[in-house]
Amino acid sequence: MLTKLLSGDTPRSGLLTLLLLIVLISLAFAPFLFPGTKSLETAARICIFIVLVASYDLLLGYSGIVSFAHTMFFGIGAYGTALALSTTGPSYWSLIWGTATGAVVAAVFALAIGLFSLRVKAIFFAMVTLAVASAFAVLVSQMSWLTGGEDGLNYRIPRELTPAFKLVDEKILGVRINGKLLAYYLVFFASAALFLLMLRIVNSPFGRTLKAVRDNAFRAEAIGYRVVWYRTTATVLSAIMAALAGSLLAVWLRYTGPATTLSMEIMIDILLMVVIGGMGTLYGAVLGATLFILAQTYLQNLMGVAAEVTSAVPVVSTLVAPERWLLWLGVLFILSVYFFPSGIVGRLRAGRA
Amino acid sequence: MAEEHPILVTSDLTIRFGGHVAVDQVSCSFDRGTLTAIVGPNGAGKTTYFNLISGQLHASSGRVTLNGEDITRMSVPERTDRGIGRAFQLTNLFPTLSVRENVRLVAQSRARKGFDLFSIAESHVELLERADHVLAEVRLIDQADQIVSALPHGDQRKLEVALLIALGPQVLMFDEPTAGMSVDEVPVILELIQKLKADMDRTILLVEHKMDVIRSLADRIIVLHNGELVADGDPAEVIALPVVQEAYLGKAPEAA
Ligand SMILES: Nc1ncnc2c1ncn2[C@@H]1O[C@H](COP(=O)(O)OP(=O)(O)OP(=O)(O)O)[C@@H](O)[C@H]1O
Ligand SMILES: [Mg+2]
Numbered sequence: 001m002l003t004k005l006l007s008g009d010t011p012r013s014g015l016l017t018l019l020l021l022i023v024l025i026s027l028a029f030a031p032f033l034f035p036g037t038k039s040l041e042t043a044a045r046i047c048i049f050i051v052l053v054a055s056y057d058l059l060l061g062y063s064g065i066v067s068f069a070h071t072m073f074f075g076i077g078a079y080g081t082a083l084a085l086s087t088t089g090p091s092y093w094s095l096i097w098g099t100a101t102g103a104v105v106a107a108v109f110a111l112a113i114g115l116f117s118l119r120v121k122a123i124f125f126a127m128v129t130l131a132v133a134s135a136f137a138v139l140v141s142q143m144s145w146l147t148g149g150e151d152g153l154n155y156r157i158p159r160e161l162t163p164a165f166k167l168v169d170e171k172i173l174g175v176r177i178n179g180k181l182l183a184y185y186l187v188f189f190a191s192a193a194l195f196l197l198m199l200r201i202v203n204s205p206f207g208r209t210l211k212a213v214r215d216n217a218f219r220a221e222a223i224g225y226r227v228v229w230y231r232t233t234a235t236v237l238s239a240i241m242a243a244l245a246g247s248l249l250a251v252w253l254r255y256t257g258p259a260t261t262l263s264m265e266i267m268i269d270i271l272l273m274v275v276i277g278g279m280g281t282l283y284g285a286v287l288g289a290t291l292f293i294l295a296q297t298y299l300q301n302l303m304g305v306a307a308e309v310t311s312a313v314p315v316v317s318t319l320v321a322p323e324r325w326l327l328w329l330g331v332l333f334i335l336s337v338y339f340f341p342s343g344i345v346g347r348l349r350a351g352r353a
Numbered sequence: 354m355a356e357e358h359p360i361l362v363t364s365d366l367t368i369r370f371g372g373h374v375a376v377d378q379v380s381c382s383f384d385r386g387t388l389t390a391i392v393g394p395n396g397a398g399k400t401t402y403f404n405l406i407s408g409q410l411h412a413s414s415g416r417v418t419l420n421g422e423d424i425t426r427m428s429v430p431e432r433t434d435r436g437i438g439r440a441f442q443l444t445n446l447f448p449t450l451s452v453r454e455n456v457r458l459v460a461q462s463r464a465r466k467g468f469d470l471f472s473i474a475e476s477h478v479e480l481l482e483r484a485d486h487v488l489a490e491v492r493l494i495d496q497a498d499q500i501v502s503a504l505p506h507g508d509q510r511k512l513e514v515a516l517l518i519a520l521g522p523q524v525l526m527f528d529e530p531t532a533g534m535s536v537d538e539v540p541v542i543l544e545l546i547q548k549l550k551a552d553m554d555r556t557i558l559l560v561e562h563k564m565d566v567i568r569s570l571a572d573r574i575i576v577l578h579n580g581e582l583v584a585d586g587d588p589a590e591v592i593a594l595p596v597v598q599e600a601y602l603g604k605a606p607e608a609a
Binding site: 211 | 438
C-alpha cells in the first residue's frame with residue numbers, strides 16, 4: 001500500500017528513509033512543533049519549493065534538459081491565481097479558475113518552446129528558455145496596469161484561509177486554530193499530493209522512457225521512441241507542476257510579485273537545490289529544498305551569533321558577519337558538490353550495504 | 354525466391370559528405386528470409402549504407418523502399434515502426450540503466466506503452482518477462498541487474514544484439530556484431546543469428562569481416578568499395594573474385 005503510494009520507488013537507504021521521515025513529520029506538524037510566524041512561513045516555503053524543485057528535476061535529472069524558464073512557469077501560476085483573486089474577488093471559484101488558467105497558460109508556453117526548440121541542440125533550448133524567461137520578466141514589470149509592475153499584486157483570499165477566521169476559540173497545544181493554519185495545511189497536502197503524482201510519473205513507463213532519452217537519445221529513436229515528443233511532454237508536465245507550485249505560493253503569501261516568483265535568483269536557487277539533493281531522484285528535491293531553505297533562512301541568524309562571539313578576533317568576525325551568508329552558502333555548495341557529486345541522495349544510496 | 358517481392362530495396366542510393374561520396378548509387382534488393390553479408394574494406398561505406406536504410410542519415414539522392422513503401426524521407430522511429438531494426442557497430446546502449454531495463458525499454462516500445470504516465474512501470478510484468486526471456490537467449494540473464502556502464506565489453510556487445518532481438522523487426526541489420534568479442538562468446542551470437550535466420554520471415558543484413566562466419570551464414574554477399582557496389586552474388590563466387598581478394602589484401606581476414 002505504502003509502496004504503491006510511492007510508486008514502488010522507496011528510498012532504498014535506511015538513513016535516507018530516516019531523513020525523509022524527519023522532514024515529513026516536521027512539515028506535517030510544523031504549526032505545533034515550531035510555533036511562530038517565521039517558522040510557519042519557512043515550513044510553507046519548504047513545501048512549495050519541494051514541488052518546484054521536484055518539477056525541475058523532472059526536466060534536468062530525468063530528461064537531461066537544461067531550462068532557465070522554470071521560474072517563468074512558477075510565476076505564470078502565481079500570477080494566474082493572483083489576477084483571478086484580484087479581479088473576481090476572494091472566492092474559491094477565483095482560486096480554481098486562476099490556478100487552472102495559470103496551469104494551462106504554462107502548458108501552452110512550454111509546448112510552444114518545446115516544439116520550437118527541442119528538436120535542435122540542447123544548448124539551443126537552454127538559450128531559448130533564458131531569452132523567453134527574461135522577456136517575460138520584463139513584460140510583467142512593464143504591464144503594471146495588469147500585474148502591478150515591480151510592486152506586484154496584493155489581494156485577498158477566501159476568508160477561511162486567513163488569520164481572521166477562527167475555527168475554534170481556544171488554542172490547541174498552544175496554537176490558534178485559524179484560517180492561517182488551514183492555509184498551511186492546504187499548502188502541505190497539495191504539495192504532498194503533487195509530489196506523489198510526480199513520483200508516479202517518473203516511475204511510469206513514460207518516466208522510464210525519459211531516462212532512456214536522457215541516457216542515449218540516438219538509441220531511443222532507433223528502438224522506436226519519438227524523442228522530441230517525450231522531451232516536449234516532459235517540459236509541459238514540468239511547467240504545469242511549477243505553475244501549480246506558483247499558485248500555492250500566491251495563496252500562501254496573499255501577494256505576488258516579480259521578486260517572489262520570477263527572479264533569476266530563484267532560478268539559481270532551484271538549480272542549487274536540485275544538485276545538492278541529487279539529480280534524477282525526486283527525494284533529492286525534498287532534501288535539497290529543505291536544507292537550502294533552512295540555510296537561507298537561518299544561516300544569517302547563526303552567523304550573527306557567531307560574529308558576536310568572535311567579535312574580538314578581527315578576521316574571523318568579518319568572515320562570519322551576517323552579510324557574508326551568501327558566501328558561506330556558496331562554500332557549502334561547492335563542498336557538497338565536491339563530496340557528493342551525485343547529491344545527498346546519491347551518496348546515501350551508494351553508502352548502503 | 355526471385356519471384357517474390359523483395360522486402361527491402363535501395364535504388365541509386367547516394368549520400369555525399371561535402372565532396373566525398375560515401376555511398377554511391379547503390380541499387381540492391383533484399384528478399385524475405387535471406388541473410389546477406391555486406392563486406393568491404395574500412396571506410397567502404399557499409400555503416401553509412403545501414404544508416405541510410407535505418408534513417409540515421411538521409412540520402413542525398415536515390416530511394417529506400419520497404420514492402421513497396423517509400424521510406425526515404427522517414428524518421429528513424431517511423432522506420433522502426435515499419436519493421437527496420439538495427440544493432441550498432443559501436444556499442445550504443447543506455448549506460449546508466451540496468452541490463453534488464455535496457456531490454457525492457459525495447460519491449461515497452463514494441464508494446465507502445467511509452468506514453469503511459471500513470472501506471473508503475475514495474476507492474477507491467479509481461480515486459481519484464483520478455484526482457485528476461487531475451488536476456489536468457491543471449492546468456493546475459495545473470496548480469497540482468499548490473500548497470501550497463503560497468504559491464505565488460507563483450508557483454509555490452511551481447512546486449513547490443515539483445516536489444517535488436519527484443520525489437521524483433523522484419524529487417525535486422527547487424528554491424529560487425531562479434532567485433533571485439535572473446536572467442537568463446539562469438540559462437541553464442543552466431544548461433545542466435547542462425548536461429549533468427551531460420552525464422553523465414555526475417556531478412557538479415559550482416560556486416561562482417563570474418564570470412565568463415567560469412568561462409569557459414571550468408572546466402573549472398575555484396576561488396577562495397579569506395580561507396581560503390583562492386584560485386585553481388587553467391588558467397589563462394591564472390592569470395593573468389595579478384596576485387597574481394599584485393600579488398601582484403603593487407604588486412605588479415607580474421608581481424609575485426
Ligand atoms: N557523418 C559523416 N560525416 C562525414 N563523413 C562521414 C560520415 N559518416 C561516414 N563518413 C565517411 O564515409 C566513409 C564511409 O564510412 P563508413 O563508416 O560507412 O565505413 P565502413 O564501411 O562502415 O567502415 P568500417 O569497416 O571501418 O566500419 C568514410 O570515409 C567516413 O569517413
Ligand atoms: Mg562500419
